[in-house]
Structure formats: structure tokens, C-alpha cells
Amino acid sequence: MRAVLALAALAVLAVLVGVGALANLDRAGLDLFQLPHGSWLDLGASIVSTFARAEIVGSVALGVAVARLLHRRGDWWVPLLLLLVVGIELVLKATVPQAAPPDDIGRTVDVLPPLELPTAFAFPSGHVARVAFLVTVLRWPAILSAAIVLAVAVTRIYLGGHWPSDVVGGWLLGYGIAALAYRRQ
Secondary structure (H helix, E strand, O other): OHHHHHHHHHHHHHHHHHOOOOHHHHHHHHHHHOOOOOHHHHHHHHHHHHOOOHHHHHHHHHHHHHHHHHOOOOOOOHHHHHHHHHHHHHHHHHHOOOOOOOHHHOOOOOOOOOOOOOOOOOOOOHHHHHHHHHHHHOOOOHHHHHHHHHHHHHHHHHOOOOOHHHHHHHHHHHHHHHHHHHHOO
8 A cells, every 4th residue: 555655646646756846845945955965064064975976786686686586585586676667767867857956956975986877857766766766676674764765855956956745756756666666475
């Protein structure tokens, strides 16, 4: 039931974002998250955000799948559903017309060379979707999972990489697919 609710909420949010209903709220939220500023904060947020990049989360998901397969676990394939999360993310980024925040407010410090696919739009946040999926699939304690997802979400907004609605959409996507996978077992 939670999976269906999360994915339904994602669909509703995508429509609201697509018609621009949240533009003023997104701008106010972004401005609020960007109030604190400092080069040390930019670096720290960039490091946190780096751990949610596709190549890092993808490597962890693949490693978990292999380890589970070697231990003959029936759910070995679940971490590989990260590919479905990324696929849905890319479809939404091609169809939900929400531009990313302006480049001039970006604060990201490239800790690793970027390996990003160019996408037409910003909704939803792939960083948040991937992390939300992974912590749900790994079945970490709820408080730890929430703290990790929240940290990534806050850094994505603080760094000027996403609007608040993008990170909420990413959370709904990642959590929804992971919860659906475990519901189907």
C-alpha cells in the first residue's frame, strides 16, 4: 500500500510541477536553503552529494546483488531494480517541464569529475531517488535511512542543483519502487 501511495503521489507531484503550480513555493524553498553560505559548507555538501551519484550508488547496488546471489538469497535481484529507478527518472526528466535552478546560484564543488547525462529538465532528483531506493532496499533502520535521504535532499537544494519539488519527487520515486519490489516478493 505504501508503494502505491508513494508512486501515486509522485504522479500527482509530476503534474503539479509540470503545470508550474509549485514554482513560487520552489523558489522560496530554494532561497531559504541557500541562506547559509560558506566555502566549507559548499565542500561538505558537495561531498555528501557525491556519495549519491549514479556510478557510486550503482556500484553499491551491483555489489549487494552479487553478494546476495552468492549467498543464494531469493531477493538478490532487488538492488538491480535501481536500473528501473534510473529509467523512470530519465523519462520524467524528458517529459516534466521544470528547468533546473539557474547556473549562477550553483555552489557545487566537483569532488570527482562529473559523469552526468544531459537531461532536458530537472524533475525528479536522481541523487535522492537512487539513495532513497538503496536505503529502502537495504532495509536500514528508518531513522538512519531518513537521515541519509534528508542529507542528500538538503545538499541538492543547497548546492542549487534542484528545486525542493525535485527532491521530494526523487524520494517518492526511489522509495516507491523499492517498497513495490518487496511487496511483490
